[in-house]
Structure formats: C-alpha cells, structure tokens
Amino acid sequence: MKVSHIEKIADAVLYEGYILYPYRPSSVKNQQRWNFGALYPESYSLAQRGTESWTMQTECLVQQTPLTTLEVRVRFLHLLAREIGVPIADSGVRIVDTDSSMSRSDFHSVPSLEVNGRLFQTWQEAVERHVSLPAISFDQPADATRATFSFPASESIEPLTAADSGEIIGALLRRQQAIEGTIEVNVSKLELGNACKVTVKILNRTPFGDAADKSRDEALMRSFVSTHTILSVYDGKFVSLLDPPEEFAQAAGDCNNIGTYPVLAGEEGSRDCMLSSPIILYDYPQIAPESPGSLFDGTEIDEILTLRIMTLTEEEKREMRGADDRARQILERTESLAVEQFMKMHGAMKGVNRKS
Numbered sequence: 001m002k003v004s005h006i007e008k009i010a011d012a013v014l015y016e017g018y019i020l021y022p023y024r025p026s027s028v029k030n031q032q033r034w035n036f037g038a039l040y041p042e043s044y045s046l047a048q049r050g051t052e053s054w055t056m057q058t059e060c061l062v063q064q065t066p067l068t069t070l071e072v073r074v075r076f077l078h079l080l081a082r083e084i085g086v087p088i089a090d091s092g093v094r095i096v097d098t099d100s101s102m103s104r105s106d107f108h109s110v111p112s113l114e115v116n117g118r119l120f121q122t123w124q125e126a127v128e129r130h131v132s133l134p135a136i137s138f139d140q141p142a143d144a145t146r147a148t149f150s151f152p153a154s155e156s157i158e159p160l161t162a163a164d165s166g167e168i169i170g171a172l173l174r175r176q177q178a179i180e181g182t183i184e185v186n187v188s189k190l191e192l193g194n195a196c197k198v199t200v201k202i203l204n205r206t207p208f209g210d211a212a213d214k215s216r217d218e219a220l221m222r223s224f225v226s227t228h229t230i231l232s233v234y235d236g237k238f239v240s241l242l243d244p245p246e247e248f249a250q251a252a253g254d255c256n257n258i259g260t261y262p263v264l265a266g267e268e269g270s271r272d273c274m275l276s277s278p279i280i281l282y283d284y285p286q287i288a289p290e291s292p293g294s295l296f297d298g299t300e301i302d303e304i305l306t307l308r309i310m311t312l313t314e315e316e317k318r319e320m321r322g323a324d325d326r327a328r329q330i331l332e333r334t335e336s337l338a339v340e341q342f343m344k345m346h347g348a349m350k351g352v353n354r355k356s
Contacts, residue, residue, distance in 0.1 A: 006230065006265050006273055008287050011294070013037075013277045014075060014128065014226045015326075018296040021305055022312065023327050024319045025121050033124065034220055037076070037227040037259070037278030039181075041208035044219040052219070058200040058229050058276040059255035060262045061239035061248055062187075065194070068138040068236035072185055074202055076224040077126035078151055082324075083109045083173040084120050085157075102157050104173055112322070113170045115160040119322035120172065126225065127176070131183060138187055138196065138236070148205075150180035177221045179206045190251055195239070197255065200229055200276070228260065229276040237271040240264055240283055296326075309334045 017036055020029045037056070045054035062068065085107025112121040131149045153176060160170040184201040206222045208214065231238070239245070241262060244252035262276035264283040275281070288302070309331065312320065321328045 005267070006275065009265060009275060009285050010075060010228065010230060010277075012287060013228050013275070013279055014077060015294060015296050016226065016279055018126070019323060019327050020296065021308055022316060022320070023309070023323065023330060024316060025123055025323050026319065032216075034077075034079070034223075034225045037225065038220065039076075039202060039204040039224040039227050039259075040219050041204050041206040041211065041222050043208045043211035044214065044222075045204075047212040047214075052216075053259050054204045055258065056202045056227055056229075056260050056278075057256065057258040058198075058231070058260050058262050059257055060198050060231065060241060060274055060276070061190070061244070061251055061255065062138075062196055062198055062233055063194050063237045063239060064138045064196055065235045066139060067234075069234045070136045070138065070185070070187070070198060070236075071232040071234075072133045072136070072183065072200055073230045073232075074131045074183055074227065075230065076129050076227040078129045078176065078179060079221050079223070079225060080125040080127055080174055080176045081221060082123050082125050083175075084111065084113045084122055085171045085173045086110055086113060087168060087170075102159070102168075102171070104155070104157065107157075107171055107173060109173070113160070115170055116163045119318050120160065120170065121319070121322050123324055124220075125174070125324055129224070133183060133185065135234075136185060136187065144184050144186040146185075147183045148180065149183070151178065153178040177206075179204070179222055179224065181205050181224065192247065192251060195248065195251065197251070198231065200231070202227060202229070226278070228278060229262075230265075231262070231274045231276065233272055233274075238264060238274045239271075242283055294330075296330075306334055306337065 017033065024030065038052070039056055040052045040054050042054040045052050085104070088106060088108055112119060129151060133145065133147050136145055156174045158172040159168045160172065161167060162169050182203045182205055186199045188197050190196055202224070204224055208219065208222050211219070239248045239252060241252045241255060260276045260278055261280050262274045263281045263285065264271060264273070265275040265285065266273045268284050317331060320331050
C-alpha cells in the first residue's frame with residue numbers, strides 16, 4: 001500500500017471546492033462554499049427536513065481470512081471564521097506590547113483592511129481533522145465498534161502592525177466552534193464463503209440549539225466539511241463495487257452508501273485500500289503527473305485555470321493573495337512556473353485499457 005499516493009488523492013477530495021476561480025472572496029462562485037461532504041449538526045438537519053445531511057454511510061465488501069484486520073480513518077475540514085478587526089477608539093490598543101493582553105472587545109469588524117500594502121479580508125479558513133479508530137479484527141463479535149470524538153472551541157487574535165511604527169492598526173480575529181461526533185463500524189458475515197460486509201457510519205452529534213432559526217453559515221461552523229473515509233484492510237481484500245466479480249454482484253448491489261462513493265485506491269490491481277468520498281470517482285483514481293499542484297477545482301483543466309490566473313489584473317491578484325495562504329500559494333506557484341512545466345499541461349497521449 002502506497003500511503004503517499006492515497007493521501008494525495010484524499011487531499012484532493014478534502015480541498016475540492018475550497019476556493020474556485022477567480023480565487024477571490026468577492027467572486028460569486030465563492031459566496032457559498034463547502035458543497036461537498038458537509039455533515040451538519042443533527043438538529044439543523046432535522047430543521048431543514050433532511051435537505052442537509054448529518055450522517056454519512058459507507059458500505060463495502062471484504063474477502064477475509066482468519067487474520068484479517070481493518071483500519072478506518074475519517075478526515076474532514078473544521079471551519080474557522082476569520083474576521084478583520086480595527087481598534088475601537090477608546091480601547092487603548094495602540095502600540096505592540098507583549099506584556100499587554102487584547103480581547104475581541106477591543107476591535108470592531110470590517111470587511112477588509114490594507115496593512116503594509118497587503119489586503120486582508122473576512123474569510124472562512126479551515127483546519128484539517130483526522131480521526132483514526134483502533135484496528136478491528138474480523139474474528140471479533142458482530143457488535144458494532146463505536147468511537148466518539150470532539151474538538152474544542154478556540155479563539156485567537158493576530159495583531160496587524162504598521163511596518164514603520166509598530167502601531168496596531170488591525171487584527172485577524174479567528175473563532176472556531178466546538179464539534180463532536182460518532183463513528184460506528186459494523187462487520188457482518190455474508191453467505192458467500194469468506195466474504196463480509198463492512199458498514200461505517202459517521203454522525204455529527206454537535207449540540208446546536210434553536211437550529212430552525214440559524215443560518216447555513218452558523219450551522220457550517222459546527223459541521224464536518226469534505227468528509228471522507230479511508231479504509232485499509234490487512235490479510236484481506238476489498239471487492240470493487242463498480243466492477244465486482246459475478247459471485248459478488250448481488251451483494252455489491254445491496255451495499256447502501258449514503259452521501260459517499262467507495263472506490264478502490266492505490267496502485268492499479270491492489271485491493272487493500274478503499275477511499276469513500278463524497279465525490280464520484282472510478283477505481284484507482286490518480287492525480288495527473290503533469291499537474292504542478294492543487295487548484296481546488298476538479299471540474300476544470302489545469303492548463304485552462306493556469307492561463308486564466310495569468311490574465312488576472314494586479315488588483316485581482318492582490319485580492320487573491322489576501323484570501324488566505326492556500327490561494328496565495330496558487331498564485332505564487334502559477335507565476336513561477338517554468339515554460340517546460342507549463343508545456344507539460346498542454347496535452348499528453350495516454351493508453352486506455354479496454355475490456356474485450
């Protein structure tokens with residue numbers, strides 16, 4: 001199992017749609033983000049009559065041996081609200097002083113602020129979260145394995161100071177809400193010799209009062225975003241759900257996957273890893289070797305996006321830099337591309353394996 005290869009695919013899923021071309025917060029395309037794999041608090045989902053999910057379920061098949069074990073990893077983004085603050089006149093916040101403390105009440109929020117020639121804007125950032133379960137042995141009783149997890153709320157203030165005087169002229173005010181959830185794993189025997197069905201459920205158990213009166217943005221701050229599952233099996237083999245052997249066709253068709261699509265991952269032909277993603281993929285998805293880095297937009301072609309970024313005005317590039325570090329890195333990488341790297345994206349002939 002090549003973990004690095006699988007992680008690249010999983011990271012592409014994790015950040016799909018994080019920010020879309022033209023990579024500016026003011027763009028209409030970036031006004032409603034987080035459209036893949038969002039699991040909202042249960043109370044919000046119920047208030048929305050199920051139009052927004054609070055659970056995700058993966059079901060897949062494994063050919064087992066007496067020594068088969070399963071590892072389950074759940075990955076998602078935990079949102080972080082970033083506001084731009086400027087000092088309130090009577091707050092006393094003026095000069096950098098490492099011995100003094102600041103609070104959010106010392107600032108009032110503004111949509112954007114220019115500091116030392118750089119533009120800072122209100123935006124939603126994200127923190128990667130990983131939850132791994134202990135290895136599950138298939139010779140254990142059929143009772144479900146259940147694990148709970150939680151991540152606490154947090155707040156931080158990052159002062160923005162004038163380069164010449166050291167005066168605090170603004171601050172990045174970051175706030176993250178607490179979240180909590182449950183992962184349930186069940187292994188059930190099938191009447192197919194050495195086969196069994198694995199079911200993984202992810203549930204958002206975050207408390208969220210008065211959910212019917214809350215906005216989508218408020219609910220998202222307590223949600224799991226871009227949620228996906230990586231399943232790894234040792235001394236056993238997963239069965240492709242897209243192209244199962246005839247003997248497993250019925251069982252594969254009976255697998256009930258909710259909000260996610262499990263496919264074989266890793267090197268072509270390997271059957272020890274499955275990626276269950278909210279984005280529809282084929283077995284053994286790959287990142288094109290010609291791609292110089294993530295552009296967060298799988299519906300586009302790297303070359304087209306790169307050319308579009310190159311045509312942005314200086315003002316548009318300035319706003320892109322101010323979105324966050326990931327957007328800035330896209331711009332810097334694009335502007336530093338060598339001609340040879342760009343030409344690699346122009347086109348490549350690849351063989352296609354077809355079944356007779």
